[in-house]
Amino acid sequence: MKQMKWPAARTILCMLWLGSALSACSLMPGYQRPASPVAQNWQGLAQGIEDYPLAEIGWHEFFLDTRLQQLIAQTLDNNRDLRVAALNIERARAQYQVQRSNLFPTINAIMSSTAQQTSGNVAAVGVSQQAAGVSHSYRATVGFSAYELDVFGRIRSLNEQALQTFFATEEARRSTQISLVAEVATAWATLAADQARLKVAQETLQSQQQTYELSKRSFELGVSSALALRQIQTSVDSARVDVATYKSQVTLDRNALDLLAGKPVADELLPLAGSHDQPVSRYQVPANLNSEVLQQRPDVLQAEHALQAANANIGAARAAFFPLVSLTSSFGSASTELSGLFGPGSRVWSFAPSINVPIFNAGRNRANLEVAKIDRDILLAQYEQSIQIAFREVADVLAVRQNLGEQIEAQQSLLQASTEAFELSDARFRNGVDSYLTVLDSQRTMYIAQQNLISLQLADAANQFSLYKVLGGGWKE
Template sequence: MRTSSAYGMVLVTLLGGCTMIPNYHKPDAPVASAWPQDKKKETAGQDARALLQDWRSFYRDPVMQTLIATALENNRDLRIAQQQTLAASSQFDIENAALFPTLNGTAGASVQKMNSHIWSLSRTDEPIYMRQYAVGFGVSAYEVDLWGRIRSASRASFDRYMASALNQQAMRLSIISSVATAMLNWVANTQALTITQNVLQNRRQTYNLVKQTADVGTGTQLDLAEAEAALHDAETSLQIYTRQRAQAFDQLTLLVGTPVPEATIQSMNAKTSLNAVAAFPDVPAGLPSDMIARRPDIAASERELRAANDDIGAARAEFFPKIQITAANGTASNNITRLFQSGMGAWNVAPQITLPLFDAGRLTAQLHQAHARKREEIARYERTIQSAFREVADALAGRETYLGQMEAQQKAVAAHERQYTLALQRFRAGYDPYLATLIAQRALYTAQLSAITTQLQTLSNNVTLYKALGGGWDNGIPPRKASPAEHIL
């Protein structure tokens, strides 16, 4: 018992030895402490975090919630990310397994025919058969991790697993935002299609009216040609928005990952304008800039940086001696009937120490490569933070301007409606040619489409801001089964 305990203590000591991983220092964020367009006092941090916690608290439209929930269950890109995370988790377990010896059971037999002249002075031609049978178990080429090479590789594998899990969360967040944007695009195209249908109907009526006046001689052929051209322009626009609406639905179906149920389609068809979509809550002003640190893509980039730091420890350990142990224990005999009899025991132990003496600079190059990759990951991590900062800053700038733009656009639509009404009245009264009416109608139609575009941009900007702040990341890292060696790390 004392011998077994001593062996166990030695094994734990060897496994728990030091590593050569450099101390990790998180790089400072290379961005300002406040958003350029959000200079208000930072008092909204807790309110914003509560709002961003669950995507359902932001995407309040029931139809949009249904589509997003379906996408999170069926989207193939998300499934790919999930399997990549599982593969990374398994790779971590594989690296961890190297910390323990692999015990194999063996059974073998060998028969060899020998020339009798080698073993006997007689000149007989009878052959000699050499037989050997063995059964046992053993350890093959187990590396004692004195310098932490295996543990460094295992830690790097764990950090890459965490990065993969965080990338899965980033994919999840992207899908939520993409589904919301795709639905908004579909509703916007539906609204534009409805307006185009009304314009087409008005232009048909106008064309018939102009044709009647031309037939009786009170109108001109120029007015008729202009009315006909305007009619065909509206027919062209109708086909364009019909196609764009169908393509928006196809994009939504792809994101959802399954055919959209008929009940959901009926609910979507009831939303004939963007005003029918449930409004997004306002993200509070005065957001602290450090909120973006919770974004999964930034956290994943930092995990990749940690993994690169771990790789340096593994590269350093390569310069030191490797101790490998091969051992076996069992029974052996030249007669299979006596294999398990008393006295047939056999064992062997073969430790081996390997010390690198000359490798033409390979190990040094590997260490330099590991340091270069760490510097690369530092730059990539800083760039990810800078990109995230810009995304939030752009979205905040949009929040400050889109509402004013939409208000001005709505006033412009109202003014163009009055202009068109007056121009139509003057045309019917015979005061102005049809061209003035056509110009006013085209200006109104353009203003209406611009208003839809502005409203779509306003809503999409809210989605972008929510995504840029890392909203909807409420699931955490997917749970995994801990490996036997995980406590050693």
């Protein structure tokens, strides 16, 4: 054992500094965002509408109904899918910290004691025979073992890969939240629509039940025929079926909301009667919408971070072709007596640099590099595909939205006309001018028009939610 001298300590410090300086060298390929594989704009956008990025509008601002806002807040606090996504972020962050720690030496303090018995009949080569006895040695050192000097950037490339994986996980959480916000809003609007459908069915049943009671009395008095009574009864039974169907559907809608919210939804957070035809947002489609907004969608950013991680992995694969330089060093005290462990002249040190030069590995390094490049190309294709899918999603939502307003306007006009036709036919029936078949036909037309209008109003709300989602909105408060 040798005593540690300051020149030796300076040598170790210089080697560590040199390793840190050389670690700036990296074989990782430079990254440049790939060109977008879609058109610059979508066709058919209305002109003259205020231009604003929906992705920058928080869901608290986008949705008008305060009940829906509170329900979304509750869902974000309790939904299990979002909780899993958040835990995945914590896991990726921890993995990044683990990988990053490899940039620094792991310093350990070691204390050891050794007792050894020697035999007088056994002598070491070149050593005279000694009497049998027990020898002791004590050692206390501080140092690091096999610290890799990242001369060619292998560790930094792996560190960059872990960092980009962490970023991708964060974008996955944002994407999950966007989908969840849109799903909750759609489920809430669906419940409001089914409640409205149930109300229409109940009102129709009540009206037809009253007509049936009047016709029954007329039949008992011999004024009307049994055929007319049975015709009215068929409409009553049909309305009863619809009421039972919509009651079941409302219950299913409640169950779906409870699952999304992560716990039972309180009655005060459910949509009010008549809220199905209220505006859901103050925002409309932006004018001159540029497809560059898709670059900010979380799922697209997730795919890009995965591509950057694969790009960093190429640097690590390239570094495997070059020598691996590592250091092992320790500094401390050693003595044959425990009482003299930290006494004068007991200091010891060791410094053991090593270089591992790859000579032959049957093409393993070259194959690993080829795999890394192919992985990068696969993720590049997936990144481009994610943009194409996002572009189509926006195009589909816009295609539906272009004619929804006209459909709703036409359906409202149809409902008004069918309502007036029902009122006229009912008056003519009561005055004995027409048969009840005319009333049934006009009432059925009015009923269908009411239900179709509710369906179109739901489609309009769901379309706005979808547009907000596909343009990357919903991840901000």
